[in-house]
Amino acid sequence: MSSDSLAVFRKSMGPELAKLADQHMQHDLRQSDRDALQKAAGTVSTHTGVGSLLGIALGIFLAYRIRSNRAAMFNAFKTADQPVAVKFAGGKEEAIPDLTPLLRPSTLGDVATYSLLGAGGLFFGGETGLLTGTFRARQQIGADRESRERIETAFRKFRADALRAQANLLDQSGRGDAWSLT
Numbered sequence: 001m002s003s004d005s006l007a008v009f010r011k012s013m014g015p016e017l018a019k020l021a022d023q024h025m026q027h028d029l030r031q032s033d034r035d036a037l038q039k040a041a042g043t044v045s046t047h048t049g050v051g052s053l054l055g056i057a058l059g060i061f062l063a064y065r066i067r068s069n070r071a072a073m074f075n076a077f078k079t080a081d082q083p084v085a086v087k088f089a090g091g092k093e094e095a096i097p098d099l100t101p102l103l104r105p106s107t108l109g110d111v112a113t114y115s116l117l118g119a120g121g122l123f124f125g126g127e128t129g130l131l132t133g134t135f136r137a138r139q140q141i142g143a144d145r146e147s148r149e150r151i152e153t154a155f156r157k158f159r160a161d162a163l164r165a166q167a168n169l170l171d172q173s174g175r176g177d178a179w180s181l182t
Contacts, residue, residue: 028154040137047133055125059117
């Protein structure tokens with residue numbers, strides 16, 4: 001599993017593309033546009049971090065609730081009257097095994113519950129934070145129409161240059177593994 005699978009760990013797109021993006025930021029944008037993009041990037045990062053923390057907290061809380069409910073169900077089962085044998089119509093009597101040790105909450109089950117729900121909370125919270133941060137950043141960038149148009153134009157030029165660079169790598173290598181550029 002790649003570290004890019006979780007939103008909180010996603011950093012950049014690679015050194016070549018980062019250098020190309022920096023060139024476009026310096027030549028195609030004004031300082032106010034660059035500041036707006038930096039602010040928007042900070043917003044996305046903040047939302048992703050807060051969402052990840054909230055997701056982990058929610059996952060641990062749910063794991064705690066599941067653990068306590070499992071313990072309560074076990075205690076209720078343990079204290080209830082349980083039959084020890086079954087008598088059939090033909091008069092045959094068969095003993096019922098005691099299932100209490102098999103139903104006891106275990107440390108392994110607790111570790112699995114906390115791990116899986118914590119990881120699920122991290123994923124859910126991080127992706128939700130990334131989504132809300134992206135929407136908020138889009139609103140921030142879109143507030144000034146002229147700035148937004150300059151940023152969109154610079155982004156289109158960057159994408160075209162990135163695709164040209166990728167096509168050049170494909171032509172040079174001939175193997176088709178140039179997708180690692182992105």
